[in-house]
Structures are given as structure tokens and as C-alpha cells.
Amino acid sequence: MLYEKLKQIKSLEQERMESTRLRVDQLIKPQGSLGKIEEIAIKLSGITGVAMPSLDRHAIIVMCADHGVCDEGIASAPQVVTLLQTLNISKRITGVGTLADPHKTKIYTIDIGVNAELNDPAVFSRKIRMGTGNISRGPAMSRSEAIKALEVGIEIAELAIKEGAKILGTGEMGIGNTTPSTAILSILTGASPYEITGVGANYPIEKLDYKASVIERAITINTPDSKDPLDILSKVGGLDIAGMAGVMIGGAANQVPVVVDGFISTIAALIACALEPNVKSYLFASHASHEKGAKLASTTLGLEPFLNLEMRLGEGSGAALAFNILEAACRMNSDMITFEESGIGVV
Amino acid sequence: MLYEKLKQIKSLEQERMESTRLRVDQLIKPQGSLGKIEEIAIKLSGITGVAMPSLDRHAIIVMCADHGVCDEGIASAPQVVTLLQTLNISKRITGVGTLADPHKTKIYTIDIGVNAELNDPAVFSRKIRMGTGNISRGPAMSRSEAIKALEVGIEIAELAIKEGAKILGTGEMGIGNTTPSTAILSILTGASPYEITGVGANYPIEKLDYKASVIERAITINTPDSKDPLDILSKVGGLDIAGMAGVMIGGAANQVPVVVDGFISTIAALIACALEPNVKSYLFASHASHEKGAKLASTTLGLEPFLNLEMRLGEGSGAALAFNILEAACRMNSDMITFEESGIGVV
Numbered sequence: 001m002l003y004e005k006l007k008q009i010k011s012l013e014q015e016r017m018e019s020t021r022l023r024v025d026q027l028i029k030p031q032g033s034l035g036k037i038e039e040i041a042i043k044l045s046g047i048t049g050v051a052m053p054s055l056d057r058h059a060i061i062v063m064c065a066d067h068g069v070c071d072e073g074i075a076s077a078p079q080v081v082t083l084l085q086t087l088n089i090s091k092r093i094t095g096v097g098t099l100a101d102p103h104k105t106k107i108y109t110i111d112i113g114v115n116a117e118l119n120d121p122a123v124f125s126r127k128i129r130m131g132t133g134n135i136s137r138g139p140a141m142s143r144s145e146a147i148k149a150l151e152v153g154i155e156i157a158e159l160a161i162k163e164g165a166k167i168l169g170t171g172e173m174g175i176g177n178t179t180p181s182t183a184i185l186s187i188l189t190g191a192s193p194y195e196i197t198g199v200g201a202n203y204p205i206e207k208l209d210y211k212a213s214v215i216e217r218a219i220t221i222n223t224p225d226s227k228d229p230l231d232i233l234s235k236v237g238g239l240d241i242a243g244m245a246g247v248m249i250g251g252a253a254n255q256v257p258v259v260v261d262g263f264i265s266t267i268a269a270l271i272a273c274a275l276e277p278n279v280k281s282y283l284f285a286s287h288a289s290h291e292k293g294a295k296l297a298s299t300t301l302g303l304e305p306f307l308n309l310e311m312r313l314g315e316g317s318g319a320a321l322a323f324n325i326l327e328a329a330c331r332m333n334s335d336m337i338t339f340e341e342s343g344i345g346v347v
Numbered sequence: 348m349l350y351e352k353l354k355q356i357k358s359l360e361q362e363r364m365e366s367t368r369l370r371v372d373q374l375i376k377p378q379g380s381l382g383k384i385e386e387i388a389i390k391l392s393g394i395t396g397v398a399m400p401s402l403d404r405h406a407i408i409v410m411c412a413d414h415g416v417c418d419e420g421i422a423s424a425p426q427v428v429t430l431l432q433t434l435n436i437s438k439r440i441t442g443v444g445t446l447a448d449p450h451k452t453k454i455y456t457i458d459i460g461v462n463a464e465l466n467d468p469a470v471f472s473r474k475i476r477m478g479t480g481n482i483s484r485g486p487a488m489s490r491s492e493a494i495k496a497l498e499v500g501i502e503i504a505e506l507a508i509k510e511g512a513k514i515l516g517t518g519e520m521g522i523g524n525t526t527p528s529t530a531i532l533s534i535l536t537g538a539s540p541y542e543i544t545g546v547g548a549n550y551p552i553e554k555l556d557y558k559a560s561v562i563e564r565a566i567t568i569n570t571p572d573s574k575d576p577l578d579i580l581s582k583v584g585g586l587d588i589a590g591m592a593g594v595m596i597g598g599a600a601n602q603v604p605v606v607v608d609g610f611i612s613t614i615a616a617l618i619a620c621a622l623e624p625n626v627k628s629y630l631f632a633s634h635a636s637h638e639k640g641a642k643l644a645s646t647t648l649g650l651e652p653f654l655n656l657e658m659r660l661g662e663g664s665g666a667a668l669a670f671n672i673l674e675a676a677c678r679m680n681s682d683m684i685t686f687e688e689s690g691i692g693v694v
Contacts, residue, residue, distance in 0.1 A: 028435060029442050030423075030548035034664070035637055035657030037446070076377075088375060088689060095376050098682040099384070099675040201377035290382055306655050307672075310382030317381070324671040325654075328446040335445040342435060 012046030059165035063243035065113030066131030067176035090122035096315035113239030153246015171316020198292025229274035244268035262289030287318035359393030406512035410590035412460030413478030414523035437469035443662035460586030500593015518663020545639025576621035591615035609636030634665030
């Protein structure tokens with residue numbers, strides 16, 4: 001199913017984008033004066049294939065999973081917080097649920113690998129396994145589990161779209177997940193873990209070198225093939241990261257835009273784009289995460305975030321804030337009049 | 348009335364901010380991980396004096412006025428565009444009207460000095476005079492006219508608050524208004540007009556030195572006192588700029604937050620803060636304008652914009668996009684649970 005969906009992903013509809021660009025240039029403003037809002041509107045018409053898309057209903061898909069590498073003491077919070085926060089996210093009482101628009105944004109909370117039995121009707125039960133293996137001692141998961149996790153992402157993306165979402169956001173909850181994310185970034189860019197390892201959820205700065213050494217060990221022991229995204233994902237990745245990459249693939253395959261959140265989400269985007277480069281055309285960056293490796297990850301992905309709020313929470317909290325801006329870009333495209341319609345004539 | 352309002356502006360309620368900071372630190376997230384969203388929530392409680400303010404209704408006040416200096420050929424659009432766009436703004440078919448939330452944001456369009464008779468019930472008629480004088484040949488307006496324009500801003504801010512607005516945004520429409528704005532910036536910072544003059548609404552780059560020379564002449568001929576904001580405003584300013592500064596003073600005097608938009612709005616903020624430094628505590632920056640002098644203006648004001656969209660339209664278009672983010676910060680404060688409430692205990 002994964003490969004079938006990857007094949008469905010087309011490049012953007014260039015003719016539609018050209019006609020939208022023409023319209024945007026004729027809107028009643030100095031040409032180019034709405035900057036990236038104009039580019040967003042043009043890209044959205046290319047993604048959706050619609051002249052004047054509307055993004056009035058949003059979904060954030062939060063992938064929740066545990067990370068065996070927590071056994072190495074690389075996280076400041078105990079692993080059980082993943083379980084507790086998964087339940088809280090489904091109740092909309094955490095960061096993402098309160099920042100998201102209460103009337104327009106639905107949150108899908110997915111147990112894709114929480115290390116606990118979790119029977120709550122508000123959480124989608126799609127557990128692949130009880131958290132990943134400890135990557136500093138062996139692989140995170142098998143290759144087939146990585147594929148299954150990607151497919152969960154695709155499935156939930158398609159469910160959200162079926163239920164009305166015009167745009168998707170990607171979020172995660174997984175204590176310890178900056179560690180596999182930084183490992184992936186190191187493999188894809190060649191940067192040393194010692195240069196790019198950050199504090200995640202307030203891990204002590206004085207212990208960062210230790211955290212980097214665990215990441216280095218994970219890479220050394222697993223020897224992932226840097227040209228094979230599934231190999232990287234299964235050996236040093238995470239179920240949450242795989243699920244998010246799946247959401248991006250699912251959105252792209254269905255011509256639905258997907259908002260990348262912060263650091264973990266950007267890493268998932270790098271995996272999704274390594275599997276199929278056309279995925280990138282369907283993505284929008286939201287905020288510039290304050291996590292140390294975030295800037296390198298964004299630069300590598302090649303998408304510039306437009307929100308600078310020094311956030312580093314994850315959960316999809318930055319995506320939640322970006323939706324209204326993308327929606328506004330659609331309104332510019334559909335509701336602003338042209339110089340001709342105004343009777344001014346182009347000035 | 349101006350001086351009375353200036354006297355009403357208090358410093359923020361420190362105790363309220365401290366108690367909000369305590370709560371924000373206990374919310375169920377790593378401390379500090381929501382970055383500026385946390386700072387926004389704390390500042391908003393200090394502004395409003397309320398533990399959990401809500402910003403569910405917004406107003407953008409668009410000050411429309413003409414600039415006599417257009418006679419020098421410093422704008423690419425003809426002056427009549429100010430009149431036509433004033434009418435269009437009141438119909439919500441321009442940039443600000445389409446980017447603003449259709450359900451939550453009311454737009455007040457004010458004729459504070461359009462150089463034409465304008466009898467439209469959708470536009471507030473508060474004309475001080477038929478545009479300013481040509482600042483490259485004499486003063487923009489008299490000192491008493493500048494005070495009247497500031498008072499119009501205060502009056503309309505108070506009207507919007509009375510009509511339900513919990514937060515105000517400042518916008519403008521005035522062909523040629525980057526010229527007086529750049530003159531004010533030059534006077535306040537000492538920067539040469541040749542270093543900070545930008546293209547405004549697509550003025551030809553090859554003519555920028557000419558535009559700068561007009562600005563330099565305006566400063567030389569009027570010799571404004573750089574320590575007297577009313578002298579600067581009346582000699583090289585604009586009625587739109589004065590009106591916006593008035594809105595900021597009106598918001599601050601009523602403990603209502605005000606969003607600064609782009610370049611012109613930041614210049615108005617510099618004037619308002621020169622009149623009463625406490626105004627600054629009530630202001631939020633929205634987007635980093637792409638106009639050349641904008642960065643210096645923001646740095647001088649000391650408020651860092653959080654949106655990077657390369658916009659340079661004005662009208663309050665950036666403020667329109669910022670409201671939802673400030674509103675989300677309030678929801679974080681009121682709707683997120685604490686660690687204690689969650690039963691996790693602080694981690």
C-alpha cells in the first residue's frame with residue numbers, strides 16, 4: 001500500500017499555479033506586496049488543483065509512541081509521560097489542543113506505539129509495538145514495522161480527509177524522541193551528533209555530550225544505509241516519526257496540503273521526501289523550532305518557517321498556529337478584487 | 348484630551364503578571380517550551396489586569412490620509428488611489444479585509460485626511476484637513492492639527508473597545524506615506540535618508556536616491572526638534588501616522604492591547620512611545636515588514652515581530668494575521684491544565 005500511495009504523488013499542477021499567479025498579480029495591491037502569502041496561495045492552488053481552494057476545516061494528527069532508548073537516560077521526563085500526555089492530548093487540554101482553533105481544528109490522537117495498554121475511545125488504537133527497541137543497542141524496529149507505521153500515517157491522513165479536513169498538521173508525543181530525530185539528521189546530513197544535539201524537553205545542558213554519545217553509538221552500532229530512508233527509519237527512527245512521515249505521504253497522495261510542525265516533524269518530512277521527493281511540494285513549514293538541530297533540519301528540507309515564536313513543545317503546536325495564516329492566504333486569493341474589478345486600472 | 352489620556356496610561360500590573368507566570372510555568376509542558384506564546388500570555392494579563400483574558404473580538408482601525416509630498420513624484424501610484432482604496436477597505440475587498448478573520452475582526456475605516464470629499468456611510472468621517480502640506484517645502488500640518496489627529500485615534504480606539512473589541516490593530520492607507528515615515532525614522536535615529544529609504548509600493552529602485560533627497564530636504568527645511576514628538580509629527584509626519592499613534596495611546600489608556608502592523612505603524616508606535624514610554628508595554632509587533640527601514644524601526648522600538656512573511660502592503664494586513672496567535676496564547680493560559688491537575692507531578 002505504501003508504494004502504491006508513493007506512486008500516486010504527482011508534481012503540482014503547473015497550469016493552475018500559473019493562472020493563480022496571474023490573478024494574484026492583478027489583485028488590488030502593489031505586485032508582490034503580500035510576499036509569502038501570495039506564494040502560499042499559488043502553491044495551494046497547485047496542490048489542490050482548484051482555482052480558489054478554501055481551508056476552513058483543519059486536522060492535526062498526533063502520533064504517540066515510546067522510545068526504547070529512554071533506558072539510556074537521555075530524557076528528562078519519565079517514559080510514562082508519553083502515556084499520560086497521549087490521554088491528555090485526546091482531551092484537548094495540552095499545548096496543541098488549546099492553541100488549535102476550537103471551532104475549525106479537529107485533533108486525531110494516535111497510539112502508534114505507546115509502551116502501555118491504552119484502551120481509550122478518544123485515542124485511535126494503531127499500536128505497531130510497545131515502543132521501539134533501544135537504538136543504542138540495536139534497531140528501533142524491523143523494516144516491515146516501519147512500513148506498517150508509515151501506512152498507519154497514510155490511513156489516518158485519509159480518514160481525516162474523508163471526515164472533512166482540507167489541510168493536515170503533523171504532531172507527536174514521545175518522550176525521548178529528539179534522540180532518534182537527531183540520529184536521523186546526523187545520518188542524512190553528515191553533521192556530528194555533538195554539533196546538533198539539543199535539550200529537547202529541558203534535558204540538562206551539561207549532559208548534552210552524553211546524549212550525543214548515545215546518538216553516536218546508535219549510528220555506529222546500526223550502520224544504517226544513508227541512501228535508504230526505510231533502513232534509517234527502522235534502525236534509528238521512531239514509530240511516531242514514521243507515522244508522521246506517513247501522514248505527509250497520505251496528504252500528498254490525496255492533493256491535500258500538510259503542515260510540518262517543529263524539529264521532529266521536520267525530520268519526518270526529510271524521511272518522507274527521501275522516499276518520494278514530490279512530497280515536499282505538498283508541505284508547508286510552520287514555526288522555527290528552538291531545538292538545536294531544527295535550523296539544519298529546515299535548511300536541509302528547504303522549507304522556511306514563517307513563525308518565530310521560540311517554541312519547542314512539539315505535539316503539532318506550531319502547525320495549529322499556522323493553519324489560520326494559510327487559510328487567510330486562500331481568502332486573499334478568493335475574496336480580494338482585482339484592479340480591473342475596482343475600476344482603478346493597474347498602477 | 349490627549350494629555351489626559353497620556354496620564355491615564357499605567358505601567359503593567361506586575362503582580363498579575365507574576366501570578367500568570369507562575370501558572371504558565373506549571374502548565375503541562377516543559378517549562379519555557381512555548382517560548383514567546385508564554386511571554387505573550389503573561390504580558391496580556393499585565394495589560395488587561397485579568398488572570399485569563401480572552402481576545403475573541405478584534406478590531407483593525409485603518410487611518411486613511413493623503414500626503415502633499417506626492418507633488419514631488421515620490422510615489423508610484425497616483426494620489427487618487429488613497430480615496431479609492433479607502434472606499435474598498437470599508438467594503439473588506441482589499442488585503443486587510445480578506446486576511447482578517449471574517450467572524451471575529453471588525454474593520455474601522457477612518458477618513459482622517461483624504462484629499463477628496465468622501466461621503467460614504469461605511470467610512471468614519473474625521474477629516475482634519477485635505478491631506479498634509481508638502482513636507483519638502485514646509486510643514487505637514489500645524490501642531491494643533493497633529494494633536495487633533497492623535498485625538499481622533501484615541502476616540503476611535505475607545506469606540507471600538509466600547510463596541511466589544513478586546514484587541515486593536517493599526518492600519519493605514521495613504522499614497523506616499525513611506526516618505527514621511529522615513530523622515531521620522533531618520534530624525535529619531537540619526538540614520539541618513541539615503542541609507543533607509545525603501546521602495547514603498549514598488550517605487551523604482553533607480554529613483555530611490557531622488558526619494559531620499561526629498562526626505563532630506565523635508566528635514567532640512569522644517570528643522571524638527573528630535574526631542575519633541577509633536578514637532579516631528581506636525582512638521583514631517585502624516586495624518587494617518589498621527590491617527591495610528593492615537594489608537595495606540597487610546598488602547599494603552601484603556602488597558603487594551605494594540606498590534607503594530609508594518610513599517611508605517613512602527614513609526615507611529617515610535618511617536619506614541621516618545622509621547623509616553625509606557626505605551627510600549629501595551630503593544631505587540633506582528634510581522635517583519637519587507638520595507639527597507641522596517642528593521643531599524645523595529646529595533647528602535649524594541650519589539651520583535653514574530654511573523655516573517657515578507658509582506659509590505661500596510662492597511663493593517665499583518666496585524667490581521669497576528670490576532671489569532673495572540674488569541675491562542677490566551678487559550679493556552681486559560682485552557683491548558685497544570686501538572687498538578689493532570690496528576691503527573693512536575694517533571
